[in-house]
Amino acid sequence: AQKITQTQPGMFVQEKEAVTLDCTYDTSDQSYGLFWYKQPSSGEMIFLIYQGSYDEQNATEGRYSLNFQKARKSANLVISASQLGDSAMYFCAMRELTGTASKLTFGTGTRLQVTL
Amino acid sequence: DGGITQSPKYLFRKEGQNVTLSCEQNLNHDAMYWYRQDPGQGLRLIYYSQIVNDFQKGDIAEGYSVSREKKESFPLTVTSAQKNPTAFYLCASSMVWGGTGHNGYTFGSGTRLTVV
Numbered sequence: 295a296q297k298i299t300q301t302q303p304g305m306f307v308q309e310k311e312a313v314t315l316d317c318t319y320d321t322s323d324q325s326y327g328l329f330w331y332k333q334p335s336s337g338e339m340i341f342l343i344y345q346g347s348y349d350e351q352n353a354t355e356g357r358y359s360l361n362f363q364k365a366r367k368s369a370n371l372v373i374s375a376s377q378l379g380d381s382a383m384y385f386c387a388m389r390e391l392t393g394t395a396s397k398l399t400f401g402t403g404t405r406l407q408v409t410l
Numbered sequence: 411d412g413g414i415t416q417s418p419k420y421l422f423r424k425e426g427q428n429v430t431l432s433c434e435q436n437l438n439h440d441a442m443y444w445y446r447q448d449p450g451q452g453l454r455l456i457y458y459s460q461i462v463n464d465f466q467k468g469d470i471a472e473g474y475s476v477s478r479e480k481k482e483s484f485p486l487t488v489t490s491a492q493k494n495p496t497a498f499y500l501c502a503s504s505m506v507w508g509g510t511g512h513n514g515y516t517f518g519s520g521t522r523l524t525v526v
Contacts, residue, residue: 298452329514337498339517385452389514395460396441396504397468398515400452 297321298386300401307376308409314361315371315404317386323347327389328369329398330360334382342384345369376408412437416501416518422526423488423495431486431521433501439516440505442484446470447498447520456499459484488523496525 297320307313319328330342345353345360353360361370373380386401414435423429433442441460445453455468459478473492478484484503488495501518 300452303450327514337500337520337522339500339502341514344514387453395458395466397455397458398443398502398504399455400445402452403450405450 298388298399298401300386300404302404303402304405304407306407306409307373309378310375312372312374313376313406315373315384315386315406317369317371317401319367319369319386319388321367321388321390323390325391328360328362329387329389330358330369330371331385331387332380332382333385333403339385343371373406378408378410381406381408414501414503414516414518416499416521418521419519421521421523423523425525426490428487428489429523431488431499431501431523433484433486433518434482435484435503435516436482437503437516438481439503440481441503442478443502443504443515444468444474444476444484444486445500445502447500453500456486495523498522 299318326347328345332340343353343355343358343360345362352362357374359372383403383405385403387398389398417432443458444456446456447453454470456474457468457476459465462481465476465478475487499521502515504515
């Protein structure tokens, strides 16, 4: 069984500052993938960034970067230069491959509020 | 444009009634998924399907049923056996192995179900 843990129910950050959202995971698989999604109040799930378990470099997508520490089983999301539009729920998720099936398991999320 | 369409956006159900949520995709994805989200919570997997005419239970399948008669469609029925069906339901699709990054999982815009 796999598990995703997000320990920060809510976070505040000032506009233009950087913020780190924590995510730890638990799996016995060697091959897995880690995703971060943003969910605004409208409910849609917006893909932000992906890290494969065999990727040696940390993933980056614009203002988003993923601090991947495999030995510690952590995959923290770093948002640089926060904007008011970044206020939303953020979910960490892990893909598990089991034979011909794949499943995506989510953490409980972190609500980020960007302030002026 | 390719994507996933969920309907209806809002659904009201009387206690004791079955209701069916629609999910259609034109991405040619083999795999489809149903998730449930409660307020302030993460997404929990209800059912998933890797191929037509086959599907597997997720973590919270009790009180739900699905069918996968066509590759494009994966409807979810919330039965009267589901004790607390009021929630936000999200449908997703992916290539069978889950994909990576932007080519990974695509989500619909969700259906908000309320029991009245």
